[in-house]
Ligand SMILES: Nc1ncnc2c1ncn2[C@@H]1O[C@H](COP(=O)(O)OP(=O)(O)OP(=O)(O)O)[C@@H](O)[C@H]1O
């Protein structure tokens with residue numbers, strides 16, 4: 001099995017003022033190349049913690065994290081991250097924000113013209129070419145998130161990690177960005193791990209939905225395979241039997257199996 | 264990250280809170296605690312101006328009246344009280360006499376009859392020159408030092424106690440040391456400016472470095488940026504507003520201190536001029552000097568606010 005990411009018996013605990021807090025315990029997960037996986041669970045269960053571990057922004061306190069068979073020792077450009085709060089640098093315009101990433105990844109091999117072309121291409125992909133010269137505070141929240149996605153995709157990462165990429169957006173913007181993301185993923189065949197709170201989003205976008213139990217000491221509760229053909233169309237899916245089934249399964253997990261502990 | 268202890272109790276001014284109370288560095292021993300100074304003026308003035316476009320002439324007029332009348336009343340009140348006091352006292356010149364003296368003084372600000380008798384323009388310029396030099400050197404030393412303290416916990420722990428002890432000392436206490444080392448009055452007063460300017464620069468820069476949002480540092484880590492890129496693209500731009508706050512605080516203090524330093528050292532300069540006019544018993548000149556010092560200080564501060572606004576990156 002050609003898993004690009006392997007999470008083996010991973011545990012993560014934090015030292016807090018009140019003593020040791022075990023956030024994750026015994027997490028096992030394998031992510032295949034080209035797969036889209038969502039992490040879903042109640043707030044505070046440890047989704048971001050797991051994503052940050054894969055990103056290498058934090059290191060696990062026990063267990064092993066592998067990427068391409070090598071231990072994850074820190075962050076790297078082959079694992080691009082789309083941050084929940086976009087994290088664009090406010091003093092760089094949209095083009096420069098993307099260019100900074102492109103330059104870092106391809107700067108040693110390619111000339112300036114090629115780097116600029118890559119940047120423009122990435123902006124084009126999220127339909128943001130018109131705002132290339134604008135500063136982040138001059139564009140809307142949805143647009144910032146698109147630039148964040150463009151920045152991540154422009155790096156041509158092996159894995160794209162997204163922490164609630166559309167969490168802060170209204171439903172309409174969210175839907176259109178999801179559609180955009182479907183298009184981009186289709187085009188690039190990227191491996192994606194994404195954290196979400198949104199059941200529909202999870203089913204619509206993923207091949208597998210990883211459902212996490214409530215913390216502390218959270219782990220993976222169930223994994224659901226979404227066997228819907230791609231590309232997916234949200235309108236057609238609304239009445240699709242399998243879509244409804246998947247949705248129901250996640251809702252059941254979240255609101256029956258995991259609800260009592262959360263209370 | 265590291266130097267919370269260093270910056271928390273000391274000069275800790277967030278650049279985005281332009282109108283929040285600003286903690287000044289101290290000038291004399293009596294002022295060594297926090298001196299609240301607010302700069303509401305710029306915001307209050309800017310807010311109505313923005314809304315003006317679509318409103319009627321009446322509101323225009325109303326805004327104008329509301330903006331202009333109260334300050335005018337304030338000035339009128341001060342001048343009135345001043346005139347009353349002057350009437351009761353023989354030595355104290357009234358507004359009229361002072362105005363006449365000012366007209367004479369400013370009709371030829373750049374005359375020069377030897378080192379002890381120069382026009383007020385020269386005096387202001389030579390004070391400004393000292394401030395510029397002391398301040399410039401302080402920036403050259405203080406800002407890199409602030410970066411180092413902010414970035415390395417070790418340096419922070421090493422320098423924190425020293426800075427904490429030296430910072431509350433009035434810069435004038437350093438004047439004799441300056442006189443001893445430089446054996447001349449002029450560099451000695453520049454030296455006091457250096458001393459008083461350097462603390463806010465170090466502390467604000469250090470604080471800026473520590474406050475670089477973790478998100479930006481995470482971006483740097485994910486992109487695996489080189490140390491050079493981290494400094495130029497992330498650290499420097501996000502510290503810049505803090506640095507400018509440090510600079511603004513410094514220049515305010517420096518302008519306060521130069522007057523006192525020049526009074527002690529003599530030479531050419533606005534502070535010396537005040538002392539000289541006191542010896543000549545020209546009280547109206549002292550009053551003029553007070554206004555001039557105030558206005559120059561205000562202009563310096565406004566200039567730096569202007570620069571700071573240029574680098575505030577919109578909402579952030
Ligand atoms: N640096 C930290 N120090 C201490 N505890 C932490 C730290 N980071 C996370 N935690 C704890 O770990 C648990 C999981 O946090 P995490 O941010 O991963 O949750 P989440 O599932 O992403 O929640 P949300 O959906 O609200 O974003 C929480 O209880 C949180 O308090």
Ligand SMILES: [Mg+2]
Nearest residue numbers: 047048049163
């Ligand atoms: Mg989270």
